[in-house]
Amino acid sequence: MPIISRAAIAMAPNQPLILDKIKVDEPGEGEVLVEIKVTGLCHTDLSAIEGKMSSLVHFPGVPGHEAGGVVVEVGPGVTSLAVGDHVIPYICTECGHCDFCHSPKTNLCTEMFTGHDLKTRAEYNGVRLHSFHDLGTFSNFGVYREISLAKVRKDAPFEQIAYLGCGATTGLGAALIEAKVESGATVAVIGLGGIGLSVVQGARICGASRIIAVDTNPSKEALARKMGATEFVNPKTIGKELGAYIVDITGAGADYVFECVGSIATIQQAFAATHFAWGTCMVVGLPPDGEMLPIPPAELLFGKTLKGSSIGGAKCRTGIPQLVDRLMDGEFDLDSLITAKIPLDRISDGLEMMKRGEGIRTVVMY
CATH class of the missing domain: 3.90.180.10 (Medium-chain alcohol dehydrogenases, catalytic domain)
Incomplete structure (x- = not known):
């Protein structure tokens, strides 16, 4: 019945x-x-x-x-x-x-x-x-x-x-599984919703030494720092393009940049903020149907990587239970x-x- x-x-x-x-x-x-x-x-x-x-x-x-x-x-x-x-x-x-x-x-x-x-x-x-x-x-x-x-x-x-079932795994997995952030790496996370804040936690778990949290809402700073961010950047207050600003404060760009907004404009900013010789730009946010991404291909030749992450890279029946165990062990909040x-x-x-x-x-x- x-x-x-x-x-x-x-x-x-x-x-x-x-x-x-x-x-x-x-x-x-x-x-x-x-x-x-x-x-x-x-x-x-x-x-x-x-x-x-x-x-x-x-x-x-x-x-x-x-x-x-x-x-x-x-x-x-x-x-x-x-x-x-x-x-x-x-x-x-x-x-x-x-x-x-x-x-x-x-x-x-x-x-x-x-x-x-x-x-x-x-x-x-x-x-x-x-x-x-x-x-x-x-x-x-x-x-x-x-x-x-x-x-x-x-x-x-x-x-x-x-x-x-989605948001936390998407963020945590982007850092832990897809990017495999190394200990000591510099990370930037653009967009501090639930996914972005989960990326921050994933980067912290991986041992990133510098985690730059980016959002236009200043009220997100306290929670971002609680999750593990070492710095907070509000793009509205920096006086220049976000990509150029992150390149300036890091020297050559972040080792890993995670875009967690889902807009073409912020993906372009994230790519610009990525280290020009070896950095990885991870697209985590989902843009609307039909959107196309223009980026300078020469930057790929220099060594940048542009990569996407589908629901954090975790497999359903074998990967998700492991994340639940890590949750219950207190690895992330x-x-x-x-x-x-x-x-x-x-x-x-x-x-x-x-x-x-x-x-x-x-x-x-x-």
Whole structure:
């Protein structure tokens, strides 16, 4: 029998979310029914709802992709999960069989590109609903592929493991896994939302000697320093282009520059701020669909590297549980980054808070 679940539904791009009950399918072959306990509000959700990610999401549907929950039913063929397991849904599947899964060079999986996101797992008033990013965690219950769920320890708080479903992992992993920042390195982080502040923590864990935190909001400085930043730069007050300023204060540019805003302009600034002979510019923020990046190619010939990071490079079922262990060992702080906890009824308020730049991470508690 279908499960009745409360959900926030996006019927069309840039339309108000509908809060109502939906019918969630029973889990099929290789699928798992999960009771979502907490879901985070990520800027990617806002972009999807506003219709800025037409190549990645399908309407009508249930948004959301950052969550933690408990397995309540497993479908045929599921072998790695059981009722009662605590899990984190994750955008990057890990089938464990494809060439991508066998490679340490990527956290992508070929099962991400099979068109499975076109499959609907729920309905509202007779209309079938897609799951945004093949997850759709703005629903109290959801059906997910086994290969999209990371089984994690049961003593970790749901609101914190939810954050590891996207934002925190994206930031931490960019420094720890993708860039592999060396001890003693100089790092600049542009954009101090939840992802950027997680990059700061990742750089601190790696032993970076200098972490330059950059944001136009001066109120972010105290938290950035708490996360491990050694300096704070407000681009509005420096009197020159950010890239040139960072080159000036570092001598030749930062060894690693992380762009965590998702705009072409800041990616260009980040590239300009990168050490001209060996620096790595890491694109972490997600620009809107269709944007193109003009950069001077000669700087690549001199030795700069321009690299992207997909959800921090962490693999779903093998990498995320390790991050949860490190969280519980006290290596990094997520609790300080969760600045609001709201019920599902206030999810639209939470999205408006995000638009206004209020807080770091808001989570919905079911």
